[in-house]
Amino acid sequence: MSKNDLINYWENSGLITDERLLNAFRKVRRENFVLDKKQAYHDMALPILNKQTISQPSTIMIMLQALELNENDKVLEIGTGSGYNLALICRMVKRIVYSVEIHKELIEFAKGNLKKSKINNFEIFHQNGYFGLKKYAPFDKIILTAAPNEIPLELIKQLKIDGIMVAPIGKYTQRMLKIINKKDGLIKQDLGDFVFVPMVE
Numbered sequence: 001m002s003k004n005d006l007i008n009y010w011e012n013s014g015l016i017t018d019e020r021l022l023n024a025f026r027k028v029r030r031e032n033f034v035l036d037k038k039q040a041y042h043d044m045a046l047p048i049l050n051k052q053t054i055s056q057p058s059t060i061m062i063m064l065q066a067l068e069l070n071e072n073d074k075v076l077e078i079g080t081g082s083g084y085n086l087a088l089i090c091r092m093v094k095r096i097v098y099s100v101e102i103h104k105e106l107i108e109f110a111k112g113n114l115k116k117s118k119i120n121n122f123e124i125f126h127q128n129g130y131f132g133l134k135k136y137a138p139f140d141k142i143i144l145t146a147a148p149n150e151i152p153l154e155l156i157k158q159l160k161i162d163g164i165m166v167a168p169i170g171k172y173t174q175r176m177l178k179i180i181n182k183k184d185g186l187i188k189q190d191l192g193d194f195v196f197v198p199m200v201e
């Protein structure tokens with residue numbers, strides 16, 4: 001698969017219709033974020049460091065589309081990993097994007113990859129994502145790229161009213177949920193079955 005094959009597949013199937021997202025995908029070189037460049041555009045998850053994976057391109061695109069990113073959104077990502085998902089978000093919003101990662105080695109890896117990609121509008125924090133990032137809350141959008149067993153309530157508290165959180169939730173297999181924080185409660189939409197690395201407790 002090449003970059004164009006993936007874009008054609010998403011456009012022809014109607015899976016991804018968000019033009020700004022497709023443009024971000026066009027601009028960011030996934031080669032900069034994977035260990036084996038030959039596999040960069042295979043539609044599969046690939047190993048990075050610390051037994052972690054960079055998610056499958058189609059999965060990332062489905063999640064980011066569900067996040068309905070606007071250029072003025074304040075966004076929090078949990079699980080920086082390679083920094084690839086963060087790079088796509090940084091391309092779609094004007095302000096600083098916040099990301100939290102529990103493994104220090106991955107933060108260095110991600111920073112290097114983002115530098116190669118000439119992306120600067122981010123801040124990465126070394127801490128457990130369950131606690132979110134109170135200092136910068138509330139957020140318009142929160143995306144989790146590691147799976148908790150249940151929806152972390154602390155993260156919901158850090159979401160604005162009408163804010164959106166996209167997260168894989170569940171212990172062995174996960175349902176991808178789009179959660180909208182309405183004034184009178186959460187609206188949950190199920191985006192389907194996905195497999196993610198578990199969020200470290």
Ligand code: SAH
Pocket residue numbers: 052053054055078079080081082083084085086100101102103106127128129130145146197198199200201
């Ligand atoms: N978004 C990443 C995919 C990362 S895989 C990318 O585009 O490459 C999930 C990441 O979540 C891993 O890097 C893992 O170390 C991190 N992680 C797992 N549990 C975490 C936790 N409790 N807090 C923060 N990060 C966590």
